[in-house]
């Protein structure tokens with residue numbers, strides 16, 4: 001167990017496009033004490049999300065204000081100490097902690113201890129395991145945000161790319177629960193039955209046959225109502241062609257790099273819209289009441305296992321390099337997690 005004076009931290013020391021794990025080192029940081037209205041959280045579990053790796057690679061538009069700094073936008077842990085005037089949580093309680101401004105403060109969750117404002121932690125009910133609580137915000141909120149943005153009527157189809165991702169699986173579960181159908185693009189045939197078991201209506205292997213023709217067949221010529229795409233590159237053109245006139249495609253990831261191909265004629269003559277979606281931007285206009293509704297909704301979806309984030313391999317903080325490498329491996333499966341001893 002870590003000393004209360006200093007603690008282990010995965011420190012980001014620069015950018016590295018090819019080998020992002022080399023943009024970090026294992027360091028020790030002074031363990032801070034919580035000030036008024038703050039809490040000290042002992043971090044038990046924090047995911048390695050694609051966005052973290054994109055920051056390490058310098059592919060996201062954020063640059064840390066100074067190095068070394070600590071990555072990690074979300075995670076969970078136990079309250080170790082509370083500052084003055086903290087009444088919403090107590091020592092020993094399991095909580096979800098987010099550090100949405102890690103890019104500004106340099107203080108993320110990839111370390112054994114973190115001080116955060118007490119109002120920013122969310123108590124974890126007993127029925128939610130650590131590995132699920134650690135993934136509470138980034139992916140589930142992106143799923144809910146994109147689903148609400150597309151406002152798809154029941155029984156209509158949403159098409160999605162990289163559907164076997166941790167996020168894509170939750171999107172299938174959420175849409176199914178809401179009565180909306182999904183057409184899911186994957187790149188490996190083994191994923192077809194896996195996704196159908198989660199509630200996917202249709203699964204298409206992008207390496208087999210004509211995707212647009214298959215979407216036309218599935219939808220009886222109506223095409224998908226809307227789509228979400230986290231791949232980009234050549235695939236976006238296929239996605240754009242698969243939605244109906246005036247349909248919307250939300251682009252929310254860059255798994256195939258920072259450029260994409262789109263059919264200009266689809267935009268001009270069919271009125272298809274291509275919009276970016278970023279969960280942080282979506283949340284930025286929320287009132288406290290809207291935020292509370294989102295937290296309660298997410299807790300209920302996870303508690304009832306309506307959405308169930310796939311848990312991947314766990315690595316100790318000390319083994320962060322292998323953890324980042326694992327998160328980048330094709331077929332890595334569930335969410336790779338950093339855990340404390």
Ligand SMILES: NC(=O)c1ccc[n+]([C@@H]2O[C@H](COP(=O)([O-])OP(=O)(O)OC[C@H]3O[C@@H](n4cnc5c(N)ncnc54)[C@H](OP(=O)(O)O)[C@@H]3O)[C@@H](O)[C@H]2O)c1
Pocket residue numbers: 049050051138139142162163164165166167168187188230231252253254255256277278279280327329330331332333334335
């Ligand atoms: N914009 C936002 O606010 C926001 C928020 C959250 C997440 N995201 C994005 O959502 C995406 C999924 O996140 P996640 O945490 O669920 O990731 P993940 O679990 O690591 O999933 C990656 C999935 O993408 C597939 N994949 C990777 N590269 C691909 C490519 N070039 N072409 C087709 N498929 C590819 C993988 O397929 P295999 O299984 O075959 O390897 C895997 O199924 C990421 O792009 C992430 O950046 C965006």
